[in-house]
Amino acid sequence: MxxxxxxxxxxxxxxxxxxxxxxxxxxxxxxxxxxxxxxxxxxxxxxxxxxxxxxxxxxxxxxxxxxxxxxxxxxxxxYDGPSLTGTTPKQRARVSMMNARAEAGLLNAVGAYFHHATPGLGAELETYQCAEWGNNQKEVADRTMAYLDGVLAENDYVAGDSFSAADITAFAGLAFADFANVDIPQSLEHLQAWRAKVAQRPSIAG
Incomplete structure (x- = not known):
């Protein structure tokens, strides 16, 4: 492939x-x-x-x-190996739900802020921008980070007890936030601890 x-x-x-x-x-x-x-x-x-x-x-x-x-x-x-999308109907549904929340509320929201409220990738690629929309989406990202902090206060991973596609999406969203200079508050201690833990996985740490 x-x-x-x-x-x-x-x-x-x-x-x-x-x-x-x-x-x-x-x-x-x-x-x-x-x-x-x-x-x-x-x-x-x-x-x-x-x-x-x-x-x-x-x-x-x-x-x-x-x-x-x-x-x-x-x-x-x-491919064989640990499931990233769940093995039971309930797990699959929960991973799908949490992945969608992390994608829309964090990854895509940070992306909208970056592409609309900052110079983004430059004038040649950013042919249409709406700063008001971008700043609105930054607020969405802030709320989603706080929400995920609450989720991770009660769960080892974003969608439950095991690492999944939802964790991958949330981790990518935080990495994008760093790049876009979107603050990830240290007060979100559960989110910060989860991020540090996930960053040590061989698939991410290399």
Whole structure:
């Protein structure tokens, strides 16, 4: 399989972590996409992923799967190893729910702030900005971090007792927050402790 992505960006990082958790990173060929140069917006790339986003998974039969959650679900279902998406209906539902909350409320909210309320990736790529929307989404991210702190006061991981795709998404969201200069309050001690713990996993620490 081939993974079209760019190192250092949050969504590609999510897929790379998932591959490492399943122990199959060596089965993927990573192909760098020049996002800063606009390669993801070319017709050639859009033929693979009309959304013009990375990452994008290319299977051996030439078909493509885009969107992080879909890619991680495919990886989790295809390869052996600890489940990232849950093994029972209740677990799967909870992972899906918490992953959606972490994605919309933290990762995407920080992304909206970065792309709309700061210079973002530069004028050539940030062709439309709404600072009011970006600042609103920063408030969403702040509330979500506080919410996750409460969740982690009662659970070892974001979706319960075991590491899952929801943890990957939340961790990527905090990494993006660092990059975008969004403060992660030290007073959120449960969130901070969870982050330090997760950062030690081989899939993240390297």
């Amino acid at each position: 081939k993974i079209y992505d760019i190192e250092g960006f949050p969504n590609p990082a999510r897929v790379r972590i998932a591959l490492a958790e399943k122990g199959v990173s060596d089965q993927a060929e990573f192909i760098a996409v020049d996002v800063m140069g606009g390669e993801h917006r070319t017709d050639a790339f859009k033929a693979k992923n009309p959304d013009a986003t990375v990452p994008c998974l290319e299977l051996d039969d030439g078909s493509h799967i885009a969107q992080c959650n879909a890619i991680i679900e495919y990886i989790d279902a295809t």
